[in-house]
Amino acid sequence: xxxxxxxxxxxxxxxxQIELPLVLDxxxxxxxxxxxxxLAQQERVSSELCCGDFNGLAGKSNLTxxxxxxxxxxxxxxxxxxxxxxxxxRREDLDARFPGLLDAVLKSAAKDADRLxxxxxxxxxxxx
Amino acid sequence: xxxxxxxxxxxxxxxxQIELPLVLDxxxxxxxxxxxxxLAQQERVSSELCCGDFNGLAGKSNLTxxxxxxxxxxxxxxxxxxxxxxxxxRREDLDARFPGLLDAVLKSAAKDADRLxxxxxxxxxxxx
DNA sequence: CCCTATGTTCAATGTTTATTGAACTATCGA
DNA sequence: TCGATAGTTCAATAAACATTGAACATAGGG
Numbered sequence: 001x002x003x004x005x006x007x008x009x010x011x012x013x014x015x016x017q018i019e020l021p022l023v024l025d026x027x028x029x030x031x032x033x034x035x036x037x038x039l040a041q042q043e044r045v046s047s048e049l050c051c052g053d054f055n056g057l058a059g060k061s062n063l064t065x066x067x068x069x070x071x072x073x074x075x076x077x078x079x080x081x082x083x084x085x086x087x088x089x090r091r092e093d094l095d096a097r098f099p100g101l102l103d104a105v106l107k108s109a110a111k112d113a114d115r116l117x118x119x120x121x122x123x124x125x126x127x128x
Numbered sequence: 129x130x131x132x133x134x135x136x137x138x139x140x141x142x143x144x145q146i147e148l149p150l151v152l153d154x155x156x157x158x159x160x161x162x163x164x165x166x167l168a169q170q171e172r173v174s175s176e177l178c179c180g181d182f183n184g185l186a187g188k189s190n191l192t193x194x195x196x197x198x199x200x201x202x203x204x205x206x207x208x209x210x211x212x213x214x215x216x217x218r219r220e221d222l223d224a225r226f227p228g229l230l231d232a233v234l235k236s237a238a239k240d241a242d243r244l245x246x247x248x249x250x251x252x253x254x255x256x
Numbered sequence: 257c258c259c260t261a262t263g264t265t266c267a268a269t270g271t272t273t274a275t276t277g278a279a280c281t282a283t284c285g286a
Numbered sequence: 287t288c289g290a291t292a293g294t295t296c297a298a299t300a301a302a303c304a305t306t307g308a309a310c311a312t313a314g315g316g
Contacts, residue, residue, distance in 0.1 A: 006264050006311050020236050020244065021156050028153035029304085051263060062305055064264055083262045083313045098239070104232035108148050111226070116148065134281050134294050157274085179293060190275055192294055211283045211292045 009080050010071060015093040018074035023098070026073045027105055030116060031057050032066050036075060037118050039089045040106050048079070048086040137208050138199060143221040146202035151226070154201045155233055158244060159185050160194050164203060165246050167217045168234050176207070176214040 026032050034057055042049050054063055067087065070076045074093060079086045094102045109116060154160050162185055170177050182191055195215065198204045202221060207214045222230045237244060 007313085020233075020240055021158050021161060024152050024161075024233070025156035028149050028156055030149050031304090033149065033152075052261090058304095059306070060263065061265080061307075065304075068264095083311095085263070098232070098236035100228065100232040101236050104226070104228040105148075105152070108226035108229050112148055132281070132295060135283085159274090180291095186274095187276070188293065189277075189295080193274075211281095213293070 007080060010068070010078055012071060012077060013074045015074070015097055018093060018097045020098065022073040023075060023094075023101070026069055026075055029066070029069075031062075032070055033105075033109055033116065034118055035066060035070060036089065037106065037109050037116075039076060039087060040091075040102075041119075043089060043091065048088045050084045050086050052084075135208060138196070138206055140199060140205055140218075141202045143202070143225055146221060146225045148226065150201040151203060151222075151229075154197055154203055157194070157197075159190075160198055161233075161237055161244065162246055163194060163198060164217065165234065165237050165244075167204060167215060168219075168230075169247075171217060171219065176216045178212045178214050180212075 027036060035054055038054065039049060051060070051063060051067065057063065058066070067076075067078065067085075070087075071078055074090055074097075076087050077090050079088075089102075091102065109118060112118075155164060163182055166182065167177060179188070179191060179195065185191065186194070195204075195206065195213075198215075199206055202218055202225075204215050205218050207216075217230075219230065237246060240246075
């Protein structure tokens with residue numbers, strides 16, 4: 001049996017490798033849009049969140065799947081710390097690559113927060 | 129045998145029915161993004177294009193499929209005129225619903241025009 | 257050192273998607 | 287009225303996608 005390695009930082013695309021269609025496709029999924037939205041709100045505070053902070057959105061293994069997609073398209077970065085993985089938006093890279101895009105999407109999402117069942121700004125607190 | 133009707137204007141969503149995830153999903157397909165991009169360039173001129181103007185992008189029946197998706201999500205409008213169907217971007221509705229979004233996507237696409245194999249501004253002329 | 261918490265991997269599942277080509281509908285002009 | 291032109295519909299297909307649960311890996315605390 002080949003042991004599988006899980007403890008290393010997964011690969012991320014470089015800034016230049018970020019592709020518009022992949023980014024848009026990532027953002028088109030309601031769960032991933034909610035993840036990105038939540039990460040964007042966190043930017044004002046500590047800028048990082050860990051997997052468990054999104055448990056309300058889907059099951060654990062399903063979240064892992066969505067995190068991988070968000071990472072692969074360059075929307076977010078994962079940092080491994082002990083048994084936790086901390087994520088943050090790759091805002092600088094996104095803004096450099098596609099100026100105004102992320103903000104336009106986030107503003108649009110905010111406008112439809114109800115419809116999209118997004119967490120309100122003050123709800124972004126850890127659940128017990 | 130039930131005769132199928134093809135000559136009536138297909139249904140379009142109202143402005144309020146336009147949904148962010150559907151719009152982003154539509155724009156995430158390279159062929160549809162190219163269609164939208166080309167329609168956006170046409171805005172400066174006659175604002176309308178017909179199906180045949182996109183024949184370079186895919187086969188006819190495949191284009192019909194993509195047009196339907198673009199219509200269903202509210203990105204474009206179809207007007208039936210004789211044996212032609214004229215399309216235009218629903219810019220006003222889009223801008224009202226998600227301010228800045230369409231322009232941000234178009235600007236991002238323009239930046240990657242090469243990578244996305246989009247027609248240059250002056251190339252938007254009918255092929256013989 | 258074991259137990260628990262955190263998160264990943266993998267295989268299986270059912271759904272949606274994009275793409276074809278062939279058959280069809282509809283309109284226009286000669 | 288016939289033929290050409292423009293585009294749609296439908297069925298088939300293969301690929302990609304989202305979701306699940308069970309098994310696993312990893313690190314930290316008693």
